[in-house]
Amino acid sequence: MAVNRMFRICPSTGLSYHEPAEKLIRWNAVAGVVSLLVGGILALLIILTRWQAVHLLPPDWFYLVLTVHGLDMLVFWIIFFEIAVLYFCASTLLRCRLAAPRWAWTAFVLMVAGALINNYSVFRGDSSVMFTSYAPMGAHPTFYLGLILFAVGALIGCFVFFGTLVLAKNEKTYRGSVPLVTFGAVTAAIIAVFTIASGAIILIPTFLWSVGLVDHIDSLMYRTVWWAFGHSAQQVNVAAHVSVWYAIAAIVFNAKPMSEKVSRTAFLLYILFLQLASAHHLLADPGLTSNWKIFNTSYAMYLAVLASMVHGLTVPGSIEVAQREKGFNNGLFEWLRRAPWGNPCFSALFISLIGFGFLGGISGVMMGTEQLNLIIHNTIYVPGHFHATVVIGTTLAFMGLTYFLIPTLFRRELMFPGLAKWQPYVFGLGMCGFSLFMMGAGTLGVPRRHWDMSFAGNPLGYEFPGMAYLMMALMAICGLAAIVGGAMYLLITVGSVFLGKKIETPGFAYVRAKDGVAPTTRPVEVAFETHGTNIGTAGFAAPGTFVLAMVFLVAFVLYYFVNWKYLSTVWPLS
Amino acid sequence: MANANTTSPIAEDDIPDEPIPAMQQLLDNPFLLLFIGIAMPTVLYIIWGVMEIVGIPIAK
Numbered sequence A: 001m002a003v004n005r006m007f008r009i010c011p012s013t014g015l016s017y018h019e020p021a022e023k024l025i026r027w028n029a030v031a032g033v034v035s036l037l038v039g040g041i042l043a044l045l046i047i048l049t050r051w052q053a054v055h056l057l058p059p060d061w062f063y064l065v066l067t068v069h070g071l072d073m074l075v076f077w078i079i080f081f082e083i084a085v086l087y088f089c090a091s092t093l094l095r096c097r098l099a100a101p102r103w104a105w106t107a108f109v110l111m112v113a114g115a116l117i118n119n120y121s122v123f124r125g126d127s128s129v130m131f132t133s134y135a136p137m138g139a140h141p142t143f144y145l146g147l148i149l150f151a152v153g154a155l156i157g158c159f160v161f162f163g164t165l166v167l168a169k170n171e172k173t174y175r176g177s178v179p180l181v182t183f184g185a186v187t188a189a190i191i192a193v194f195t196i197a198s199g200a201i202i203l204i205p206t207f208l209w210s211v212g213l214v215d216h217i218d219s220l221m222y223r224t225v226w227w228a229f230g231h232s233a234q235q236v237n238v239a240a241h242v243s244v245w246y247a248i249a250a251i252v253f254n255a256k257p258m259s260e261k262v263s264r265t266a267f268l269l270y271i272l273f274l275q276l277a278s279a280h281h282l283l284a285d286p287g288l289t290s291n292w293k294i295f296n297t298s299y300a301m302y303l304a305v306l307a308s309m310v311h312g313l314t315v316p317g318s319i320e321v322a323q324r325e326k327g328f329n330n331g332l333f334e335w336l337r338r339a340p341w342g343n344p345c346f347s348a349l350f351i352s353l354i355g356f357g358f359l360g361g362i363s364g365v366m367m368g369t370e371q372l373n374l375i376i377h378n379t380i381y382v383p384g385h386f387h388a389t390v391v392i393g394t395t396l397a398f399m400g401l402t403y404f405l406i407p408t409l410f411r412r413e414l415m416f417p418g419l420a421k422w423q424p425y426v427f428g429l430g431m432c433g434f435s436l437f438m439m440g441a442g443t444l445g446v447p448r449r450h451w452d453m454s455f456a457g458n459p460l461g462y463e464f465p466g467m468a469y470l471m472m473a474l475m476a477i478c479g480l481a482a483i484v485g486g487a488m489y490l491l492i493t494v495g496s497v498f499l500g501k502k503i504e505t506p507g508f509a510y511v512r513a514k515d516g517v518a519p520t521t522r523p524v525e526v527a528f529e530t531h532g533t534n535i536g537t538a539g540f541a542a543p544g545t546f547v548l549a550m551v552f553l554v555a556f557v558l559y560y561f562v563n564w565k566y567l568s569t570v571w572p573l574s
Numbered sequence B: 001m002a003n004a005n006t007t008s009p010i011a012e013d014d015i016p017d018e019p020i021p022a023m024q025q026l027l028d029n030p031f032l033l034l035f036i037g038i039a040m041p042t043v044l045y046i047i048w049g050v051m052e053i054v055g056i057p058i059a060k
Helices: A019-050 A059-092 A101-123 A141-170 A180-210 A219-253 A260-282 A290-325 A344-367 A370-376 A381-409 A417-443 A466-499 A543-570 B022-027 B030-054
Strands: A006-009 A016-018
Touching (some): A016 A019, A019 A059, A019 A101, A019 A381, A019 A466, A180 A219, A219 A260, A219 A290, A219 A381, A219 B030, A260 A290, A260 A344, A260 B030, A290 A344, A290 A543, A290 B030, A344 A381, A344 A417, A344 A543, A370 A417, A370 A543, A381 A466, A417 A466
Antiparallel strands (some): A006 A016
16 A cells, blocks of 8 residues: 655754654544634533523533533543644654554544534433543433443544654654654653543443443442543643643744753653543542542642642743843843734734643642642532633633644634734633632532532522622623634634635645655754843743742742632631 | 653753662653553453353353
8 A cells, every 4th residue: 555655844943743643633623623612602602501690501401511611621622633733743843754644544533523522412412421421320321322432532542643753753754762752742642542532431431321231330430440541631731731832832933941850750750640630530439548639639640740840840941041142131020021923823822821820730739748638529619610720720721833834834814813812812811710619619518510509499509609700790791702702713713714715835845754754845943042141130041931930839839828728718627 | 841841852951860760760661651551451351251141151
């Protein structure tokens, strides 16, 4: 069988696109954006229901819509886009042909079929079991079948990625180690393989149970193994969006990592420990010992948190160093003031980084502490946390990358560039308020999934304070702002890809690669090989980032101990 | 994108002959990392957790 060795060189970035890889990246990205569109429309309905003054949907529709929203956003949008990122990091960054394109297309078809079957299953009305689908609450067999097909497709996609790494090494398309961005993608792919395998371990028996071939699924066993899938899926996002942070820093600033060794070691910590944080969902479950809970969520998880803090320091640090190299070297923050705030790639990265660290990161550590977890377990604080990590952290980073990909990958001019400048702010700041007010309401005990926080008509009612209702209303208003930001993103991306002005390249052609290596029209420009010695102050190359890191640590410590104080008021000892 | 893609195909004689540190060899081996990345959570989270659940006495 003939191997396709046709490549295209992007004239503006110098990136080499293997013809089949380019198509697969595009189609996976488009499928992801379609999932985002469906999930976003449903988000609007959920917000208008949890806003008690509006309370739009009846309960059956609320749980149906919440189920599809969770799956489309947390699984389908993110994983389609991540597969696109994996192919980009392996084929394009390593200038290597994609291994087994036919298998990659098979993976894509399986993923699309799985997503459609799963959505169909929920929309038919008998599978409103939420994203978690806890047994013994059963869904229609097609619900599990769709997820299994999607997972098999994603697993094939991961192995196409690993196969491409092998090809690149064998065909010597790079020397030494893979670039840091690709190494981050390796980390994401490794976590994805564990995630998908865990999903298979629990979803295949659950599917057999739903068709009557297995008579019992133990609920605690289900929860334990399912969270190895459900939470680790979000850890794939973390590794992927951190890689995207490094990529955007390189794209916008030509920034070089402050220390390749430190950043790679931080990714290694993710590989070793990040998945173990799944245990924080089971901190209130009887049956599992404190040894298991505390080892997995505290001792081990903190090493993964350390890795996130390393990335949170080195990404802005590398930007600061690059900016100082360009002459923005005055004071602590000239590099930040003079950053390209009108470039949506950068503003998306920066809001993603700050929101992920301050809102998602700090709240995640608090939730992962066994004692503190009891304050907020199963409250709306939990979605507040993961909207900060997955939506502000991952989705916003992916949105930022899209603005780079539209001209280079889709060869289209960006439509509505003025709107694009504002989009990360509207979406990112809206989501920051949304997450913050969710966490506030959760701290007051508002449940995470209940259709009606007033418990009207229930025999065992509970009257929440007025502040809880205010928090939920503010959450809804911020959520509406975020939905406007999401709609702006969809308008810009869909409009650009399908209706945008085509970027014409004189003499454009796919050219055959020589010995597997993509040809280059000109050498890739490198801003600087080593960091200069006359930048920064007081011996720090990135003093502004150091100050920001100290602000973060103070916020972290204060919030952590405020929660211990709060716990002491929940359990009076005198 | 320059520094995200600092690799380029080069002649064999450009590669230095210095021994590769053990840590770098580990980080350069995606399949060893894949094995470690699956084994660690499988043992510490899944197997340990499942053993604890299996050890719960059944009510009579």
